[in-house]
Amino acid sequence: xxxxxxxxxxxxxxxxxxxxxxxxxxxxxxxxxxxxxxxxxxxxxxxxxxxxxxxxxxxxxxxxxxxxxxxxxxxxxxxxxxxxxxxxxxxxxxxxxxxxxxxxxxxxxxxxxxxxxxxxxxxxxxxxxxxxxxxxxxxxxxxxxxxxxxxxxxxxxxxxxxxxxxxxxxxxxxxxxxxxxxxxxxxxxxxxxxxxxxxxxxxxxxxxxxxxxxxxxxxxxxxxxxxxxxxxxxxxxxxxxxxxxxxxxxxxxxxxxxxxxxxxxxxxxxxxxxxxxxxx
Amino acid sequence: xxxxxxxxxxxxxxxxxxxxxxxxxxxxxxxxxxxxxxxxxxxxxxxxxxxxxxxxxxxxxxxxxxxxxxxxxxxxxxxxxxxxxxxxxxxxxxxxxxxxxxxxxxxxxxxxxxxxxxxxxxxxxxxxxxxxxxxxxxxxxxxxxxxxxxxxxxxxxxxxxxxxxxxxxxxxxxxxxxxxxxxxxxxxxxxxxxxxxxxxxxxxxxxxxxxxxxxxxxxxxxxxxxxxxxxxxxxxxxxxxxxxxxxxxxxxxxxxxxxxxxxxxxxxxxxxxxxxxxxxxxxxxxxxxxxxxxxxxxxxxxxxxxxxxxxxxxxxxxxxxxxxxxxxxxxxxxxxxxxxxxxxxxxxxxxxxxxxxxxxxxxxxxxxxxxxxxxxxxxxxxxxxxxxxxxxxxxxxxxxxxxxxxxxxxxxxxxxxxxxxxxxxxxxxxxxxxxxxxxxxxxxxxxxxxxxxxxxxxxxxxxxxxxxxxxxxxxxxx
Numbered sequence: 001x002x003x004x005x006x007x008x009x010x011x012x013x014x015x016x017x018x019x020x021x022x023x024x025x026x027x028x029x030x031x032x033x034x035x036x037x038x039x040x041x042x043x044x045x046x047x048x049x050x051x052x053x054x055x056x057x058x059x060x061x062x063x064x065x066x067x068x069x070x071x072x073x074x075x076x077x078x079x080x081x082x083x084x085x086x087x088x089x090x091x092x093x094x095x096x097x098x099x100x101x102x103x104x105x106x107x108x109x110x111x112x113x114x115x116x117x118x119x120x121x122x123x124x125x126x127x128x129x130x131x132x133x134x135x136x137x138x139x140x141x142x143x144x145x146x147x148x149x150x151x152x153x154x155x156x157x158x159x160x161x162x163x164x165x166x167x168x169x170x171x172x173x174x175x176x177x178x179x180x181x182x183x184x185x186x187x188x189x190x191x192x193x194x195x196x197x198x199x200x201x202x203x204x205x206x207x208x209x210x211x212x213x214x215x216x217x218x219x220x221x222x223x224x225x226x227x228x229x230x231x232x233x234x235x236x237x238x239x240x241x242x243x244x245x246x247x248x249x250x251x252x253x254x255x256x257x258x259x260x261x262x263x264x265x266x267x268x269x270x271x272x273x274x275x276x277x278x279x280x
Numbered sequence: 281x282x283x284x285x286x287x288x289x290x291x292x293x294x295x296x297x298x299x300x301x302x303x304x305x306x307x308x309x310x311x312x313x314x315x316x317x318x319x320x321x322x323x324x325x326x327x328x329x330x331x332x333x334x335x336x337x338x339x340x341x342x343x344x345x346x347x348x349x350x351x352x353x354x355x356x357x358x359x360x361x362x363x364x365x366x367x368x369x370x371x372x373x374x375x376x377x378x379x380x381x382x383x384x385x386x387x388x389x390x391x392x393x394x395x396x397x398x399x400x401x402x403x404x405x406x407x408x409x410x411x412x413x414x415x416x417x418x419x420x421x422x423x424x425x426x427x428x429x430x431x432x433x434x435x436x437x438x439x440x441x442x443x444x445x446x447x448x449x450x451x452x453x454x455x456x457x458x459x460x461x462x463x464x465x466x467x468x469x470x471x472x473x474x475x476x477x478x479x480x481x482x483x484x485x486x487x488x489x490x491x492x493x494x495x496x497x498x499x500x501x502x503x504x505x506x507x508x509x510x511x512x513x514x515x516x517x518x519x520x521x522x523x524x525x526x527x528x529x530x531x532x533x534x535x536x537x538x539x540x541x542x543x544x545x546x547x548x549x550x551x552x553x554x555x556x557x558x559x560x561x562x563x564x565x566x567x568x569x570x571x572x573x574x575x576x577x578x579x580x581x582x583x584x585x586x587x588x589x590x591x592x593x594x595x596x597x598x599x600x601x602x603x604x605x606x607x608x609x610x611x612x613x614x615x616x617x618x619x620x621x622x623x624x625x626x627x628x629x630x631x632x633x634x635x636x637x638x639x640x641x642x643x644x645x646x647x648x649x650x651x652x653x654x655x656x657x658x659x660x661x662x663x664x665x666x667x668x669x670x671x672x673x674x675x676x677x678x679x680x681x682x683x684x685x686x687x688x689x690x691x692x693x694x695x696x697x698x699x700x701x702x703x704x705x706x707x708x709x710x711x712x713x714x715x716x717x718x719x720x721x722x723x724x725x726x727x728x729x730x731x732x733x734x735x736x737x738x739x740x741x742x743x744x745x746x747x748x749x750x751x752x753x754x755x756x757x758x
Contacts, residue, residue, distance in 0.1 A: 060519075120520055121520070121521070121523075121545075122520060122521065122522040122523045122544055122545040122546065123545040123546065125518070125520050125522075125545075125546060126546040128546075173737075173739075173740060175737045175739060175740070176736065176737060176740060179734075179737065183733065186703075186704045186733075187704060187705075189700070189704070190697075190700050190701060190704040190705075193696070193697060193700055194697055197693045197696075197697060200693075201690065201693075202546075204555075204686065205545070205546045205548060206545045206546050207557075208470075208548075208555070208557040208559075208679045208681060209470075209681075210686070210689070213313065213314075213318065213348075213349045215314050218310050218311075218313065218314040219311075219314060221307075221310060222307045222310050222311055222314075225303050225304075225306060225307040225310075226307055228303055229300055229303045229304055229307075232296055232299060232300045232303070233300060236296035236299075236300075237296055237297065237300065266314070
């Protein structure tokens, strides 16, 4: 348990270091700092993975039950997605300025809010749980990267004197950045859809209904619809530029709220992610 | 005039702007429906919310927000969404047909066809020969993430025809999903049925304690029954307690077993459109009324639910009736079982020495018998009849869902996700290039369509090619 906690704190520290490095790198137009921020994020993600592995062995189930595990795995997937994207395309490393602070705050918040361990029950013992949670994490990872790209796009677009545009000059051109924002939103939309579908099939197996308008189900549908609207305005109404970037920036926190905020606000049988656990 | 109005209506329903607004309205409705407690006016959450928000409650009640997702207004919005989706799917199908044909013809392009029809023309650096220009262009395009192959003197990168069908497939599948949901709800029946161990209950409306069904549900067409063969209060598998687990058999009209299995969460019994889930459990007493000669006049099960508030920890649900020689009910009998206790209250399981308290009441309300009876014991009733407690067993409250559209829903969901995956991941692009050499210059010609998921943009491609070929753009033409 001590190893697990220590590793998580180290991961959190590295995410904090990564956040500072990317901010410094962008503000002082120093690509070495942004590269180091990606390395720090990557090491942090490895440590967090090991920490989850240790926890998995200790508890006998993966990191998908309870607020700490769910929020932590969302962070892990978001950071891992960012690291892979920045590794394959180093020009995108400054997008970490929109991603790493989210990861830092979410992991820190989940560690502070760490509650009791949720044990496996008959209703939770299903392969659908793993698929459902994995796609929720993948979707969130994609939405966060889309969010990061949109923030960078916006900062550069609104840089009247060109100072901030210069700081992000190594990034791909605005048009390419916008395409990346849309593509990650599209990918997140697909994964979110799979998350809803797998959750619905699982609910039918465990609860006897595939849809019950539970607050989490409702909000997940709302988020999916909001991203559907985003994709419609992009592809059919041909929105581009700043207003499209704003849309991506506003949509991501909604997905975060659906995943980790709802159980804190509403009474939901989705006990796996920190609900009141009425129906475990 | 009617024709013009109809066209305007269709144009409105088909417009992307309308679809976007409709989606926003639906999500707004869902958010409000998620915030306002859902249920009938007598629901405790609804009543508490109404008392706490009297000003808002007036408006909430006016639009029936407490039943937001069964509300006619919501239904109307979903119907509109269905129509809009159908029209949108049709538009996308037309686009996909055109695009698919374009991809098909582009895949067979050669240098001459690119020369005849191109979008970008770059005059190359005079020092470059035609093969060198082709090689450099191929390298540049591949660096931007587009793999090209040489074909009849041209560089070719054309997506497969099927890549154009992702979006229409997704939209048609969404429409199919909405239709399947409506059809499913019209034919669906769902209810709770209490079945004691050893008891066989027909799958009929009267067998359910609580039941809801769609408008088109036909109960008379159902000829099967449900039996509980065994009950394990603590069934453990793979180190996980699966909870109270009945073994359930579904029988056909001739009493032949169709399927038997243990039923616990994530291991439901499925046969045809029928799905059986565990819901709750309790005890059941099997008793018989016998006459003076020992002949059994009738027997049955009395369902007994656990209740921490009730004396003895159980309450009888329903009851027996005691018939006279003509079969007319003359007494009502109720059976309850006293549970064992610990510090936490009544222990909700079979007592070690089960005994039943039998209360027989005449039709005028007077109690004619009230005593504790052990298994197999016979007690005399007024007149010549007796009551025999045959057994005390567990009963399983089963949630029985009959909905043949569920596999169909899953199939449509899979199709929708396949369509969405194609739309999300598959590229739709055409990049065709060739070089034309004349005595004065070497021109590099490109025909480009980057419809979806392309790794670059047309302007980036144009700039990078111009830079790589060390030339200048001569302008674009289509």
